[in-house]
Amino acid sequence: MKKKFEQIIESIEQLITSNQLQQGERLPSIRVMAEKFMCNKSTIIRAYQELENDHKIYSIPKGGFYLVENHSPSRNLQEKIDFSEVMPEPKLLPYKEFNHCINRSVELYKDHLFTYGATQGLESLRKVLVTHFSEHQIFTSDEHICIASGAQQALNIVTKMSFPNQKKNILVEQPTYGLMQEMVIESGLNLIGIDRRDDGIDLNELETIFREEEIKFFYIIPRFHNPLGTSYSEKTKKGIVALAEKYDVYLIEDDYLADIDTNSKALPAHYYDVSQRTIYIKSFSKAFMPGIRIAAVVLPEQLVATFIKHKKYDDLNTSILAQGALEIFIKSGMYRNHVRKVQLAYRKKMDCLRDCVTRFPHLGIEIAVPKTGFFAWMKLSHDLNVEQLIRQLKDREIYVSPANNYFINGAGEQNAIRLCIAKLTNEQIRMGMCAIFEEASKLMSK
Numbered sequence: 001m002k003k004k005f006e007q008i009i010e011s012i013e014q015l016i017t018s019n020q021l022q023q024g025e026r027l028p029s030i031r032v033m034a035e036k037f038m039c040n041k042s043t044i045i046r047a048y049q050e051l052e053n054d055h056k057i058y059s060i061p062k063g064g065f066y067l068v069e070n071h072s073p074s075r076n077l078q079e080k081i082d083f084s085e086v087m088p089e090p091k092l093l094p095y096k097e098f099n100h101c102i103n104r105s106v107e108l109y110k111d112h113l114f115t116y117g118a119t120q121g122l123e124s125l126r127k128v129l130v131t132h133f134s135e136h137q138i139f140t141s142d143e144h145i146c147i148a149s150g151a152q153q154a155l156n157i158v159t160k161m162s163f164p165n166q167k168k169n170i171l172v173e174q175p176t177y178g179l180m181q182e183m184v185i186e187s188g189l190n191l192i193g194i195d196r197r198d199d200g201i202d203l204n205e206l207e208t209i210f211r212e213e214e215i216k217f218f219y220i221i222p223r224f225h226n227p228l229g230t231s232y233s234e235k236t237k238k239g240i241v242a243l244a245e246k247y248d249v250y251l252i253e254d255d256y257l258a259d260i261d262t263n264s265k266a267l268p269a270h271y272y273d274v275s276q277r278t279i280y281i282k283s284f285s286k287a288f289m290p291g292i293r294i295a296a297v298v299l300p301e302q303l304v305a306t307f308i309k310h311k312k313y314d315d316l317n318t319s320i321l322a323q324g325a326l327e328i329f330i331k332s333g334m335y336r337n338h339v340r341k342v343q344l345a346y347r348k349k350m351d352c353l354r355d356c357v358t359r360f361p362h363l364g365i366e367i368a369v370p371k372t373g374f375f376a377w378m379k380l381s382h383d384l385n386v387e388q389l390i391r392q393l394k395d396r397e398i399y400v401s402p403a404n405n406y407f408i409n410g411a412g413e414q415n416a417i418r419l420c421i422a423k424l425t426n427e428q429i430r431m432g433m434c435a436i437f438e439e440a441s442k443l444m445s446k
Contacts, residue, residue, distance in 0.1 A: 004039050008047040011037075016056070016067065027057060027065040053344055055091045059337065066096070080397035081432040083419045086226075086374060087290055090423075092342050097334045098289060098325060105324030117317035119308050121147025121296075125327040129296050132330055136258055137271045138280060140298045146307055149318045151256055151283040151295040152179065153311075158217070158252055158279055159183050161310045164302055165248045167216040171209060173201065175406030177226050177254070180219055185409075189216075193408050196228065198368055200236040203243065210247035217250040217279075222269050224257040224373035227406045227418035231370070237269045245275040256283040259339045260346050260372055276300035284326060286374070286422075288338065292322050347372040352426040353419070356433035363440050367419075374422040378436075380415045384443050390417070392439045398432050 002010070015021040028036070033044045048065050051057045059065050068091070109122075120126070126142035133140060148154040159170070159180075170184050174193035184191045192213055194201055209215065220240065222232040232240075244251050253269045270280040280298040285291075299307055329335050353376060354369040364381025380386055390402060401418040404410035421429055 004037065005043050005047040005050065008033065008037055008039075008044060009050055012047070012051065013056075021067055025067050027067065029064060052341065053348075055345075058094075058096075058341075080399065081424065081428045081435070082399045083417075083421070083424070083432060084399045084401040085423055086286070086420050087423045088286065088288075088342070089345070089425065092345055093289060094329075094334065094338050097338070098329060101325040101328040101332070101334070102321065104328050105321055108328075109320055109324045117320045117323075119311050119317055120304075121145065121318060122320060122323040122327065125323045126296075128327050128330050132335075133282075133296075133298065137267050138282075138298060139271075144299050144301060144304060146297045146299060146304065146311065147318050147323060148295045148297055148311065149315060150285060150293040151254065151281050153314055154281050154295050154297045155180055155219075155252070155254070156183050157307060157310045157314065159187050159189065161303075161306050163216050163250055165216065165250065167214045167249075169213050169215050171213070171215045171218040171249075172408070173220060173225070174408065174412055175227055175403065176219065177221065178405045180254075181408055191408055193412075196225070196230075198228070198230055200230075200232050201240075203236070203239045206240065207243050207247075210243055210249050215247070215249045217252050218244065219252045219254065220269065221254045221256070223255055223261060223266065224370065224375065226256075227375050227401065227403075228377045229370045229373050229375035230368070230377075231266065232269075234265070234267060237267070238272050241269055241272040241278070244273075244277050249277065251278045253278055253280045254283075255280060256286050257373060258282060259288070260343050262343050262347065262372065270298065276302070279303065288335075288342075292326065294318060294322055294326055343372070346374070346422070349421045349424070349426065349429065350376075352429050353421055353433065356430055360433065360437040361441065363437070363444050365437075365440065374420050376419045376421070378417050378419055380417070380440070381444070382415055384415065384440060386415050386417065389436075389439055389443060392442070393435060396435050396439070398435045400436070 012021070012027070030041050030044045034041045048057065052059060055068060057065050057067055123142065125147065126145045129145055130140060130142050148157070169190045169192055171192045171194060172181060173196035175196070181191060192209065194206060194209060222237055224231060240251065251269060255268055258268070268280060270278045277300065279300070282296045284294045297307065350369055350372050357367050357369055364383065366379040367376055369376050386402060390400060393400060403414055403416035403418070404412065406418065424432065
């Protein structure tokens, strides 16, 4: 016999199938449904949460539950599957909620929309972020927060600006975010690499580099690394921070996916820094809304003025409308609600990927699938030609990123590919992985 919450789900799905419940329409309230089915409100809440997890409905804090709108026909199984694009799944984007925040932002900040705002960022947003960051164990003040037009702008600024240690060389993990490496090279600075493995980095090697190479800053992605998908242990983060203090090196902590981490024991490197050498960068694009182009930068006191000066060279201020909307989205509780939804969604995507990996023959392929995140790194057998594999996958409209995109001058490990599952549905992940293993098997049998 079906459980009560399953009966409720079935009843709602029947309403959807019979068009008695229209796209975008509000579902009956929890109280009304509890009375109708003669059950506790908690049972209705569970049913609604299950439907929300399946992306059939969505919730607005204090606004009820709504049927998801479907503007597209059923998915074409022959369409391309892109493991290379780093974008969230469209169904996870909070369009309706954020549209409300945009409209409210226009009302609140209409007098400021036709003037230049503060280069450092909207003061009210920075004050909201102080509380927001404290929930993630980032303790700071609004005077130490700067708003940038995306994490990319923030990274470009810190690359170009001078630091009190007066050093010039920049250290990056290998592999790492390709665009960061390109920005450093374009700036004419010397780029040095240190191997990052599945279990982190060699702290002894790091100390040698810090001691001998005059490092201005070390750019790190401690959590959900791009492209590896792995995260540093707390021991490694503590070790990096301690060495940075010992050798007067600054750390640039790119925490672009902090929101989707469900591990309450995982702390940012910034948390361990008592000597103010960590610049913490938080993007609000990847896990939230790509088009918003807002990042928050938490700076040591001695770097705030320099950062603001360099930001003026890029733009006088970040969009006030977008800043105001983000402020409202966070204050209203909508952001917290959105985070809960995406945490579950990306964990399920990784569960799906992990299930695929266990079902297919390994063929000398190594892939460690993290608990959640956007990325997984697939190491291929040395007998397998990765360039040929990529070409054959492209013929089937399956796209992946080659390893050399993430090494300095493309000179690192060649026989690997990065998989990004963020934008893909579980169906696409399964189909794509099946194609990857099929084509790898063909190449291995030649």
